[in-house]
Amino acid sequence: MSFFEITLALFQGFFVTLKLFGLTLLFALPLGFLIAFGSMSKYKLFSLPSKTFVWIIRGTPLMLQIIVVFYVPGILFNYPIFKDDRFLAALITFVINYAAYFSEIYRGGIESIPRGQYEAGQVLGLTKTQTFFKVVLMQVVKNILPPMSNEIITLVKDTSLIRVIAIVEIIKAAERFIAKEAILWPLFYTGVFYLLFCGVLTLLFNYFEKKLDYYKT
Amino acid sequence: MLRCINQLETADGGIIRVNEKTVFDASSSEKLTKKQKRDNQLQVGLVFQSFNLFPQYTVLANVTLAVKELAKERPNYKENRRQINEEIENNAKKILERVGLSDKLSSYPCELSGGQQQRVSIARAMALEPKILFFDEPTSALDPELTGEILKVIKKLASENMTMVIVTHEMAFAEAVSTKVIFMDDGVINSCGKPQEVFRLNPTERLKEFLRNYE
Numbered sequence: 001m002s003f004f005e006i007t008l009a010l011f012q013g014f015f016v017t018l019k020l021f022g023l024t025l026l027f028a029l030p031l032g033f034l035i036a037f038g039s040m041s042k043y044k045l046f047s048l049p050s051k052t053f054v055w056i057i058r059g060t061p062l063m064l065q066i067i068v069v070f071y072v073p074g075i076l077f078n079y080p081i082f083k084d085d086r087f088l089a090a091l092i093t094f095v096i097n098y099a100a101y102f103s104e105i106y107r108g109g110i111e112s113i114p115r116g117q118y119e120a121g122q123v124l125g126l127t128k129t130q131t132f133f134k135v136v137l138m139q140v141v142k143n144i145l146p147p148m149s150n151e152i153i154t155l156v157k158d159t160s161l162i163r164v165i166a167i168v169e170i171i172k173a174a175e176r177f178i179a180k181e182a183i184l185w186p187l188f189y190t191g192v193f194y195l196l197f198c199g200v201l202t203l204l205f206n207y208f209e210k211k212l213d214y215y216k217t
Numbered sequence: 218m219l220r221c222i223n224q225l226e227t228a229d230g231g232i233i234r235v236n237e238k239t240v241f242d243a244s245s246s247e248k249l250t251k252k253q254k255r256d257n258q259l260q261v262g263l264v265f266q267s268f269n270l271f272p273q274y275t276v277l278a279n280v281t282l283a284v285k286e287l288a289k290e291r292p293n294y295k296e297n298r299r300q301i302n303e304e305i306e307n308n309a310k311k312i313l314e315r316v317g318l319s320d321k322l323s324s325y326p327c328e329l330s331g332g333q334q335q336r337v338s339i340a341r342a343m344a345l346e347p348k349i350l351f352f353d354e355p356t357s358a359l360d361p362e363l364t365g366e367i368l369k370v371i372k373k374l375a376s377e378n379m380t381m382v383i384v385t386h387e388m389a390f391a392e393a394v395s396t397k398v399i400f401m402d403d404g405v406i407n408s409c410g411k412p413q414e415v416f417r418l419n420p421t422e423r424l425k426e427f428l429r430n431y432e
Contacts (some may be wrong), residue, residue: 124282
């Protein structure tokens with residue numbers, strides 16, 4: 001096995017990692033907003049389910065959640081929906097899990113905006129919607145950027161958990177070389193992929209933070 | 218009281234009228250529509266104690282934001298968008314000139330002193346052309362040196378016949394600038410009248426006590 005062949009095989013695994021990463025962000029970012037507004041609602045009908053949901057998701061390990069989502073439909077209804085699509089099971093779990101975490105970050109960001117900003121919007125004749133989009137939102141984005149970048153970088157590495165339902169992401173791809181060829185170093189080599197990708201993300205987030213640095217609250 | 222007239226807070230009872238128009242009536246069961254409520258609100262402008270400027274916008278944008286949003290409701294907005302926005306900006310620049318901030322148009326609130334921020338906030342309230350301008354302790358968050366520049370702006374507006382209601386602890390200023398003063402104690406009007414009468418001719422016991430502590 002040449003270095004090139006191994007790199008290529010790892011790239012194939014890393015593609016699965018990236019796919020899960022990208023799709024999770026795509027769905028969890030907006031879903032988190034819905035849950036955040038649910039948690040902040042003054043109506044128990046909305047806030048109670050949202051808060052319970054967040055409690056359960058944040059209170060159990062992501063690995064366990066992956067296993068539950070994957071196996072439970074088969075056990076309970078004798079209908080293993082994810083039998084042919086393990087990746088879908090993983091994606092659903094990740095979207096649910098990360099939406100819960102994002103929702104708490106959003107909530108913190110929205111609640112950190114002083115009441116005076118809303119009052120100023122109100123006395124200036126802005127509607128609630130206008131106040132939210134024109135006044136509050138930009139400040140929320142600035143406030144949540146650091147915790148969001150943290151969470152998103154965690155997501156990159158959490159993707160490695162999907163090997164518990166035997167999806168071949170990059171780590172699982174490297175482990176195959178242990179079994180087949182009895183070589184260990186590809187496993188360590190995967191660290192380089194993670195490092196480089198997280199490095200790019202860090203640069204990207206730093207760039208955005210700088211962009212929003214033109215004012216202070 | 219200012220916050221009730223402005224509907225930031227709801228009064229427990231009574232009737233509030235602004236310029237003969239009832240803006241709040243606790244005994245009436247019919248609710249005002251959102252539009253009516255907003256129109257009532259726009260009759261009066263409010264300057265906050267803590268400025269509450271929008272930190273992510275420049276001084277000019279802070280002043281024009283609400284006016285521009287309101288202009289979108291004009292029937293001929295779409296065709297004349299550019300012209301309308303230009304008009305609004307020119308108008309805002311004129312107002313900022315009146316409060317002495319012509320050179321700060323593109324600064325951000327965080328780059329300004331407290332006094333300058335408060336003047337932006339006055340300009341922002343004036344841009345909506347309210348009939349009355351309310352000041353909620355406009356100088357309480359400022360040190361004495363900066364207080365002076367705000368009081369100067371208020372004096373100037375008064376000389377231009379702007380109707381203003383000012384809640385303040387600056388007693389000397391209140392006496393000098395106002396046409397009518399109301400001394401409130403614990404949410405109740407203690408004395409009220411021309412400044413000369415209230416402060417000099419026959420001050421109430423409570424006011425004397427207050428002034429003693431004040432000096």
